[in-house]
Amino acid sequence: MMRVDDRLIHGQVALLWTKQLGLNRIIVANDKAAASDIQKNALLLAAPAGVKVAVVPVDKAIKMANDPRGAHFKMLLLVNNVGDLYKIVKGVEPGNTKVDIANVGRVSGDIENKHKLTETVYLNDDELAQVQEINGLAKNFVYQPLPTDSPKPFESLLKGE
Template identity: 70%
Template sequence: MISMMRCDDRLIHGQVALLWSKELQLSRIIVASDQAAKSDIQKNALLLAAPAGIKVAVVPVAKAIELANDPRGAKLKMLLLTNTVANLKTLVDNVDVETKVDIANVGRIGGGNLNDKHKISETVYLTDDEVEAVKAIGKKRNNFVYQPLPSDTPVPFLSLLKGE
């Protein structure tokens, strides 16, 4: 079962490896990224960053959807992790499980000028297209939050958008 979908520029890093994996009692992490899946260097780095005892799959978004919807995963506790809002929207649109959706750290790395983005929080900067994508996600998912750490109080993500 997918315990949570998370959008985070950094993919597997300290917050995911140390905090979220324990909080969610994960047995699997599925990294949904076409770019990461093509890079042996990035794949290996992500595998090394994962906590001991948690299996990791670094796969294209289409394969992640297939894995997430596979009924054999119903007994597993999985985190579906991606690094772009566009990928997150694709996952939300195509993964059948109702679960928490968290955007926590996105838009500060990976290129682009921060002046061309809307500052949603200290850790989330979105383009106009990404703002539209998160609005669409919010219409599909009830448990759509901003929660960087498990110890943080989840905030309904759409409440962070100015004028919403």
């Protein structure tokens, strides 16, 4: 699964998604976090026991996702912004991988200049264009904030449904 969540690794990811997906790997793809020992260590500490975590730049995450040795892992590739997801989807064949945008746009502020798609998804014009392109590339593109929520096709949010 690929997921956009402003908060990266937090309680929902560490507890709910890890259990629901049976994860044994989490890749945090974020250039800033990968360059900061403090942020990297905080993310590693937030991860659940028994799950290997890599905090890497986006380009390295693309290489990791394309590495055939990773095919037998249950992996979550986690980003905190639409631009990074866009770059990853363009660089990795998503196939039937679930691509989930769930929480984005509120933490970065300036929400009055963004399009509100849901209570947890706010996108600026550039992000909206990127999401529309992702919609054409990813076969399983959804909005699913929690594993207990039913996944909603992201296309329906783009159509205002």
